Amino acid sequence: MLEFIHIKPIYRAAKGDEHDMENHPYAPAEIEPYWQAEWREKEAFKVPNDIETLKTKPKFYVLGMFPYTSGAGLHVGHAKNYVPTDVFANFRRMQGYHVMHPMGWDAFGLPTERTAVRENEHPAHITKRNTETFQQQIQRIGFSYDWSRKIDTSVPEYYRWTQWIFLRLYEKGLAYLADVPVNWCPALGTVLSNEEVKDGKYVETGDPVERRLMRQWMLKITAYADQLLEDLDLLDWPEGLKEMQRHWIGKSEGADITFKIKDSDKAFTVFTTRPDTLFGATYCVLAPEHPLVSEITHPDAASAVGAYVKEAINKSDLQRTDLATEKTGVFTGASAINPCNNTPIPIWVADYVLMTYGTGAIMAVPGHDARDHEFASAFGIPILEVIKGGDQPIEEAPFEGDGVCVNSGFLNGLQVAEAKAKMIAWLEGEGKGSRQVQYRLRDWLFSRQRYWGEPFPLVHLEDGTIVQLLDEELPVELPPIDAYKPTEDGQPPLARAGSEWLNVTLPDGRAATRETNIMPQWAGSCWYYLRFLDAHNTEAPFDTELERYWMPVDSYMGGAEHAVLHLLYARFWHKVLYDCGLVSTREPFQGLLNQGTILAESYQDARGKYYYPNEAEQKGDKFVAKASGVPLQTQIEKMSKSRFNVINSDDVIDNYGADTLRLYLLFIGPVTASTPWQDAGVEGVYRFLQRVWRLVIDEDSGELGEKLTDAPGTTESELWRELHKTIKQVTEDTESIDKMNTAISQMMIFVNTATQTKTLPKEALKIFLHLLSPYAPHIAQELWHRLGETGFIAHAQWPTHDESVLTSATVTIIAQVNGKLRNRLQLPADATDKEIEEAALADERVQRFIEGKPVRKVIVVPNRLINIVV
RNA sequence: GGUCGAGUGGUGGAAUCGGUAGACACAACGGACUUAAAAUCCGUCGCCCGUAAAAAGGUGUGAGGGUUCAAGUCCCUCCUCGACCA
Structure with a gap:
């Protein structure tokens, strides 16, 4: 079905097949299930729940946002989330931390219910099937989850505590x-x-x-x-x-101002962020839903207002407030008194004012607000300039910037910020208004x-x-x-x-x-990170001591689509729990990273119908549908089922193994970048893993390679230096999480170097396998085992580099003339500026560009370059 | 419309504090091995100009300008794309 399936499958070493005994290539299909079973049986990644044991080591909590278990199953986009978190968990574990790294299922919710209705099957059954599929697929990738902590938000043992x-x-x-x-x-x-x-x-x-x-x-x-x-x-x-x-919370500071209605004892309050422009208010607007609308509307206007309100109420907020849509409104026949100068101004009803924001009423300042300006222009309402500073006449365009007050009585001459403060003080003194803070955030x-x-x-x-x-x-x-x-x-x-x-x-x-309502889908995910800490507690949602040890989540990773909703809701619940004394931290997620999305090529005909990649065929530089010959457009888009461009993780594992999938997802670019999936690129990392394999194993004999020696690692000094460089870079890049792609580049460089040496000290190789292990745990474990080590390399200690190995006796100094590279000089590492200058000036190539011209300036950057300005 | 981010070879992407642009891969091309193919190994690989082949040189990180001994990196203007918000 998908492109890469056409590539021949990995070679599976035939067990007991005499004819094939002499061939022993890298066979992930053999080693991966074996070590996954070993990890499971020996509970390699089980985290103790006993607080005394826990306290012997520092903690680290790594969490990937748990998946919503839809029927579509796992695709490589999910893996793009979970692979970096797993690498990081492995890394911290080897650095000596107790690592919390759990997985579970967000299982309640609308999509499953919709499937249930469509397929006439109970949501509980569907959920059970989906979670089993997800677990199976996730386990094949070889993650180091503590599966004993698995949770499912839709089971009573869990949602009891949500309630x-x-x-x-x-x-x-x-x-x-x-x-x-x-x-x-x-x-x-x-x-x-x-x-x-x-x-x-x-x-x-x-x-x-x-x-x-x-x-x-x-x-x-x-x-x-x-x-x-x-x-x-x-x-x-x-x-x-x-x-x-x-922005979502949308705090804005301003003032509530009370407007009296002319010839009436009624009044209404508006919220404004620009009290400094009160003198420029030439009308007021009530939201169609405002309770005062029916009370103040003049009988002559009643039918028009009534009709307008009825129509407006059914529009969406967006339709109503979009700057691009034409403003509509209707005059109520009533007037309000501007509190600063007692001028009567008309009251309109217009749907660009929302009942749910502020007070549902505004004072309109067409001179200094774009929407008010548009409205006033459309209905012939006067436009007053009260802030000086626009470069167009105020009738032409509103001026929303900073400037000096004019036509504003006691505010004249003041800057906007001063005018705001003075107006609020005046309003408060007169009892006509007060300082007010307003939020865009609504109750949930x-x-x-x-x-x-x-x-x-x-x-x-x-x-x-x-x-x-x-x-x-x-x-x-x-x-x-x-x-x-x-x-x-x-x-x-x-x-x-x-x-x-x-x-x-x-x-x-x-x-x-x-009560017959139910909670929304977000409820279960508001606190799941706490349940992982004590997943089987039947007395409480979680144990307080365990919570104090583990929280907060140190590194949380998930899609940017949750940037506001889930993260805001969970933070809210967490703060309530904090105020109840149930958790010890103010915030649940200390560190957070959004991984990028995986994009893939999709094929679409002129009518917009999508085609699977294998239904498309290349003709010249164009694509056509195989069956019909219809021309197809190709584009790189986010992977999704509806675009027919999903790559299933199982298919990749079937063809190349989990280690290749893991490595490829990290190698295509920074973790936070969105990058296109390319089948050919998968081949590249697969070849890398084969090279790693051949470094240790002689494919003909299946024994250790003849090049391997028990001699100290330092016997191959070039290799030894590259190894320490690799330790340094892999450590730093893994630490950053985002730059795991360059960590893999450096490991490739090491393997290329190691392939070329005469001998290969096992010591160097074992250190390298430590670095590879978080990334490609199966092959690292297998080779570790073949090198005669027992136990899990995942439990070994992370290596540290020796800086003195990295420093060499000579350094390459770049010689520039007028900022242009002219030669590279090999000089002793401890050369002084003067020595470097002498060496550069003596250099033949450099001299050619100086051509006897006087040297005006010489810049030396130690151990890096020299620039001679002539 | 606003806010934020990003534009680097045929492709994915490297490049620390402004200091060798194109690491590492993919694709392509050439060679070795092979009866042949695959795999593997070795080599070439921004563009221009050069050359038998080289060397040497010029130019080059969306466009234009600026700061600097030195700019992919900093500043200004513009263009394009993406994300979020309206």
Whole structure:
């Protein structure tokens, strides 16, 4: 099916086949399953759970974001995430750390439920099958996970504690019911969080989403907005990612200002980040949903306003606020009084103002805000200049920059920043407004009208009171109903679970009904990194002492698509747990890296239909479909099932082995870079591993190579120097995580050098195998074993380089004339600047370019170069 | 529209604090080995100009300008692509 399958399969040494006995090539299909079984049976990577044993060594927690176990199975994109984390875990283990490196399954959620509906099979069955497939596929790659800690978010042993943590949030008043405008997806029959909706569509499926007012569970993440923002400074995350979180939280400082309505005792409050421009406010706008709209609208305008509001409410936020769309609005007939100069200004209703942001009302300053300017221009509202500094007349374009206040009474002559402070002080003094901080972050919509998720540990009494269940009553198990499909009316599937599940009698005898919503997909992943620390605890989510030892996660790696959602939600829960005294760190993930995506070539015809690579055929420099001859376009895109360009990790392992897959994924580029998959490149690293094999094993005899000696490593001084260079570079590059590609380059250079030496000291070879082991653990272990060592090389001590081996007696000095390279000089390493200068001036090639011209300046960079300026 | 990031050979990518551009691979080409092929080993490999072949030289990191003894790297302007946000 895929291109590389055409390449001949790896040679499998035929066991017991007399004719083939003389041939002993590198055979990953033999050695990899063998050592994987050994690691499993001897529990090579099991981490002790006993705190006293743990305390004998420092800890390191390496975590790759656990996968959502969809039916598509594992592809090389997943491996691009897990290979670098595994290399790093191996590296730290060899450096003498207790390494936490676990794996588990994010198993609740919509995609599985959709498959269940489509294939008419229970989500629990599908999940079981999917997780088994994932585990099998992941295990073939030879990762050093402690499998005894495996978790599955969809089993009661796990979600019992998700419910338990929810109760802690509930007790703290952080979970509440509210009638909120929600993103209702008719196709899915559920509400979605803001984060799951983009451009009016569900991000996963593209199904349209509409606005509805519904009673929902909310989590008060906004209560932690400031902490979530400030504590970003404590983290070793990529700056860009922190910036995205900051932006998502969207803190803006400004003022609430109260506007009285003319000829009325009513008033409304606006939030603005530009109180300095209050003198320039020439109208106000209420959001269509604003409660005051119906009260203040003049009877003459009532029908127009009513119609406008009705239409606006169904639009998405994006449609409403997009700068590119034409502004619409309608005048209410009422006026507000500008509090700074008592001028009446008209009140409009317009959908570019959102009820969910700020107060749902704005003061409009068309002179200094792009949207207001556009709106005022369209409706002929006056535009006033109150900040001087634009290079176009204020009627032509708004000026949003910094400048000096004009036409602004007591603010005239002040800079924007001073004017803001003075205006806020004035408003506060007059009782007309106050300093205010506003966030873009909204509370988290936490309930779903679906089946495949955690039930809430809450019950409703007849009088409407909500009662939380006792910790001992957990878990509230998901009832095994068959009718889990969504209904038209938004009634959750759990409402059909039957009275046995629905009806509860409380310990005090009162009758109650269970909450029938479920938690969203993100719930389980909000705390899974804590459960790994104590995965089988039946008394608590995790042991406090173990938590104190292991947390925080030192190195977390995952896709950039989780830069805001998962990472923000998990940080929020963690902070709540911290405030409950349940965890010891303010932040869960100290270090974090986003691995790049794997791209692959895809083939598409003019109609947009995708073709598998083997359905395409090259004709000249164009591609056509084999069957129909239709011309095809090729492009490098992100790997995905729908683009027919997925490379399955199993196929690569079948053809080349897991070590090749691991090495290739790292060799194609930096871990954080997105790079295209190239079948030919896989061959390259496969050849490298074969060279490593032949370095140790004589393919004809199957014995150790004749070149190998027991002599000290230093007998081959060139090799010995290259080895120490390799130790140094592999150590540094592995430490960086991102530059594992150049670590592999250096190992290749070492192997090329070693192939050319007359003898090969086993000592040097064994040291090299240590370096290779985190990257290609199977071949390293096998050769380690063949060299007569017992035990696992994965448990051996990481080597350190000797700087004195690296320094040589002579160095190459670059001789430049006027900045251009003219010759390379071999000089003693300890040559003085003067000696270097003399040597350079004496050099024939250098002299040719000086041509007797006077030397104006000489720059010497020690051990590097000399530049003679003439 | 905004913010951030990135543009280096035929390809993936190296290049520390500004100090040898193109490491390591892939592909291609040439050679050795072979009855032959595969595999393996050796060699060439930015462009231009040169040459029997070399040597020597020029030029070159998206475009243009600047700073510097020295720029892929720093600064300014622009172009293109990507990510995120609106």
